[in-house]
Amino acid sequence: MTLKGLTLVWIAITSWLSIEYLAANGYFRFTGLMLDIQCFLFDSCRRFDPRPGKPVSYFLGWLGFGVMALTNLYIIRKRVHSLQKLGNLQAWLDWHIFFGLMGPTLIVFHCNFKVGGLVAISFWSMVVSFVSGIIGRYFYIQLLQRKTGLRSTLDAFEQGFHNYVRISSRGIGEQDMERAKAIALYQATGGVMGESLRQMGLVEFIFRSFSGDINLMFRLPATPWGGSRPIRKKLRDWAFIKRRLIFMHYYQLLFGYWRTFHTPFAIFMYVVAIIHIVSSLIFKVN
Structure with missing residues (x-):
């Protein structure tokens, strides 16, 4: 079970x-x-x-x-x-x-x-x-998934996004998709972007992570072209994995503290x- x-x-x-x-x-x-x-x-x-x-x-x-x-x-x-x-x-x-x-x-x-x-x-x-x-x-x-597995999953998402842009009949470009991914990651990290992601302290990381989880639990990422729910869900999942890769060292640190x-x-x-x-x-x- x-x-x-x-x-x-x-x-x-x-x-x-x-x-x-x-x-x-x-x-x-x-x-x-x-x-x-x-x-x-x-x-x-x-x-x-x-x-x-x-x-x-x-x-x-x-x-x-x-x-x-x-x-x-x-x-x-x-x-x-x-x-x-x-x-x-x-x-x-x-x-x-x-x-x-x-x-x-x-x-x-x-x-x-x-x-x-x-x-x-x-x-x-x-x-x-x-x-x-x-x-x-x-x-x-x-x-649960180490960096290699996460990167493989992330690559699969990236290929899926590339195929979505290529076969789209709505004139969606790669720049539109990059902007949509940036919006999704912004939500997943609790409103932080760029170098600030790697420079925040441990307490801020915890707050931002939980804030991002709650945010995406109730609101899927928006897309510049008004994408359907399935593509927005994929963007959300991509953002979680991307955030996990960026924050991997924090999770390892906290997991050690948790065991103690x-x-x-x-x-x-x-x-x-x-x-x-x-x-x-x-x-x-x-």
Whole structure:
């Protein structure tokens, strides 16, 4: 299953849990699958209590911790030499991301959206790890294709643009196409052109990149001749690749920073979570 499909599964499960918990907290009258699960697992068919320390909360806590632990399978697969031929690394990364989404979601419901004491430390470490994982995914995508692959893709786009100009019946010239590409790149870089692209600082680069992504997400590049949507989409994709080539050194730098930041929080999250679990089992602390 692709990451898109796994994300839809996560959205579906989160939506279901939200409905069940709204019902359990008395926001509307509804009894659903969660009550059947409680009947089966805990031999209790009374209306389930979502508060921390109750059976369903314990179940979601163990399940959430187990799912988060599964995120480490990707790290093991990547680092253990004997496992490196086991499946596609991209597929392992997709599941790593899915488990990284699903685990914290289950923990949030385990806490009934209320955190305090020791669990708050683990919870916020988990949130930081979760958010930084999403950001890291963005940087990973930017570096997924190295310079050689990016240049080959860029050359294919350039050839396509050349063919478009050559067969066009609207009198479009190469200068028109160059102007259209300049407009697309201007949007993709958040309104920067020329030498300024290579002279900006790291903070400005981050701001410009996200600004360009949002800009082109809602507005395709304009063309001097009023081009159709397909050619404008190709110009947008060309601009993203061109920007990635120009900014490659920034992405490499940030990906290194991200690893340094993400890993300690993930480790700290597990350590505090284990302390929380042990203290709950021994001292009955919720």
